[in-house]
Amino acid sequence: MSVEAVNAMVAELFPGARDRCAELGPDWALARRDVDAADIRPGGYISGPVQFGLADATLWFLSFAALGRIEPMAVTSELSIRYLRPAQGPVLRARARLESIGRRQLIGTATVWVDDERQPTAVAQGTYVFPAEAVFPAESGA
Helix, strand or coil: CCHHHHHHHHHHHCCCCCCCEEEECEEEEEEEEEEEHEEEEEEECHHHHHHHHHHHHHHHHHHHHHHHHCCCCCCEEEEEEEEECCCCEEEEEEEEEEEEEEEEEEEEEEECCCCCCCCCCCEEEEEEECCCCCCCHHCCCC
């Protein structure tokens, strides 16, 4: 599984999605979003819902890395976020790290930032639930 395969699946299933997988490791994922005017709230800050969405997408990408396959039917079961400081900049990034994984679920933490990962704008923690049996068709050879 590659970053390119993840982004191809996202483009196919969610043509309007702007969150992109940037890097994957066995227990982490890095995502990015190019910020545009629709993402900005009054005051010039990147909106909370945009940061929340990127954190969620990054945890979704993490679920693929942890499973070792693309699983589009892995779904958010729970997600909470804490906003730490205003976010301003042309690119929003998030890194998700695996906290725990079981047979049917994953728990991860996503850190969101603009310029410096050591100065996060938000931190989210969430749970993803895996379906009993579902594999992305490109992975199964169908």
